[in-house]
Amino acid sequence: MSLSLLAPSNARAPRTVEDTGLPFLFLTELLGKVLFQRGQLRLPELAAYLKLNISVIDPLVAFLRAEKLCEVARVGNSGTDADLSYVLTEAGRVRAAAAVARNAYAGPAPVTLASYTAQVKAQSVANMQVTRAAMMAAFDGIVVNPHVLHQLGAGMNSGRALFLHGMAGSGKTFLAERLCELLAGNIAVPYALMVDGEVIPFYDGVQHKVEGVSDAGMLGALDRGSAPDARWVRSVRRPAALAGGELTLDMLDLRFDPHTRLYQAPPHLKSNNGIFIIDDLGRQRCTPEALMNRWIVPMDRGVDYLTLHTGHTFQVPFDVIVVFSSNFVPQRLSDGAFLRRLGYKIEVPASTVDEYARLFRQACTAVGVDFDQDAFDYLLACHQRRDVPLLACYPRDLMRQLRDLARYEEQAPELSRRTLDWAWDNYFAAGAAGRPAEQERRERGNMEYSNA
Numbered sequence: 001m002s003l004s005l006l007a008p009s010n011a012r013a014p015r016t017v018e019d020t021g022l023p024f025l026f027l028t029e030l031l032g033k034v035l036f037q038r039g040q041l042r043l044p045e046l047a048a049y050l051k052l053n054i055s056v057i058d059p060l061v062a063f064l065r066a067e068k069l070c071e072v073a074r075v076g077n078s079g080t081d082a083d084l085s086y087v088l089t090e091a092g093r094v095r096a097a098a099a100v101a102r103n104a105y106a107g108p109a110p111v112t113l114a115s116y117t118a119q120v121k122a123q124s125v126a127n128m129q130v131t132r133a134a135m136m137a138a139f140d141g142i143v144v145n146p147h148v149l150h151q152l153g154a155g156m157n158s159g160r161a162l163f164l165h166g167m168a169g170s171g172k173t174f175l176a177e178r179l180c181e182l183l184a185g186n187i188a189v190p191y192a193l194m195v196d197g198e199v200i201p202f203y204d205g206v207q208h209k210v211e212g213v214s215d216a217g218m219l220g221a222l223d224r225g226s227a228p229d230a231r232w233v234r235s236v237r238r239p240a241a242l243a244g245g246e247l248t249l250d251m252l253d254l255r256f257d258p259h260t261r262l263y264q265a266p267p268h269l270k271s272n273n274g275i276f277i278i279d280d281l282g283r284q285r286c287t288p289e290a291l292m293n294r295w296i297v298p299m300d301r302g303v304d305y306l307t308l309h310t311g312h313t314f315q316v317p318f319d320v321i322v323v324f325s326s327n328f329v330p331q332r333l334s335d336g337a338f339l340r341r342l343g344y345k346i347e348v349p350a351s352t353v354d355e356y357a358r359l360f361r362q363a364c365t366a367v368g369v370d371f372d373q374d375a376f377d378y379l380l381a382c383h384q385r386r387d388v389p390l391l392a393c394y395p396r397d398l399m400r401q402l403r404d405l406a407r408y409e410e411q412a413p414e415l416s417r418r419t420l421d422w423a424w425d426n427y428f429a430a431g432a433a434g435r436p437a438e439q440e441r442r443e444r445g446n447m448e449y450s451n452a
Helices: 024-038 043-050 054-066 090-102 113-122 132-138 146-158 172-182 288-294 296-301 353-367 373-386 393-409 417-427 437-445
Strands: 070-074 084-088 161-165 186-190 192-195 198-201 232-237 240-243 255-257 262-264 274-278 303-307 313-317 320-326 342-347
Touching: 024 043, 024 054, 024 084, 024 090, 043 054, 043 084, 054 070, 084 090, 113 186, 113 192, 113 313, 132 146, 132 172, 146 161, 146 172, 146 342, 161 172, 172 240, 172 274, 172 320, 198 262, 288 296, 296 303, 353 373, 353 393, 373 417, 393 417
Parallel strands: 161 320, 161 342, 240 274, 274 320
Antiparallel strands: 070 084, 186 232, 192 198, 255 262, 303 313
């Protein structure tokens, strides 16, 4: 999916300070902080750090020199401007140190919030289409209930939140993570945002994966005329983030570190135009109600509100497919007001016998042992005798036990009733009344599903 030619990231690189959309004094302060942290730099190096054309840098340097905050030093013998470098004066260092104390960001020039909002709209995840063919390709070789598969595919086209629920071990997290394979088309993200005079670093090399060679940063020192704005990182895969039990409410707010004097953008903001998975909902340190109430407005209106450490509150786009994964039925976690915001509530059931057999065959292949129908029938009998549901995680986990035993005994893995009994006893340590402790643990966390 190509971006609109009108998207801000496709605009020509700024040639003047006015073209950047940023205040002149803000840019001089940013340039001063770069010199303060980097030391003596040539003009091309300044342009490379700030991702701005030299034609934009020139008046900034001239202003600093006129104010006696910066001076020129000659570092070569060619007699050309290439030998000139710039360094802060003592007064300039004092001024830059004060700026760093307020906000220590000293990197690529930011883009305006308005430009970022327009960019998110131009590459909205809601415009992405997931077809049946794409779904089948993404889940090729994956054992999944066909009805669940088609629910997920349709849900991805809605652009709304998905709620996956079912017993622990049914494969919800795996399916949620696999949805990331459906994110089609590349996007552009800014290095940083400017909001009310504050700079918020945005580009995250871990979350924002560049495919191929991005032209961000290729502008370098030269004014390339029609080259695109280098303040944007292009050819970025749509982001996919996952948060589990470690998620807290304060992680969803804009955070300012008083020690580093830098902002940290929340993960869902960095996930714009992509997917954000909240795994194991109900196990976070905040209550599900509190978490869901935090997102009622964003999920309903497509916008979120963040607050700078100065107290200024501003609006940002919320263009994210949120996927909740939980061992609990939706009604146990929230009320109708929030549940209406969930586009799809999808139950991931226990496997059928046929699906379980396919999973077991795959697990056998993974550990290098031949599938044995008699051993598999014996395993099914164990499930039936002890009333343990056929969950997707069991074949993999049991076969890994066989692999571990084989390594210990220095022989090839053996699939037999003896080794299955050994793996079963290890995995399902006998609990009260002879019921497997693993089963009891799952039932305590999944009361809604214990009789399914």
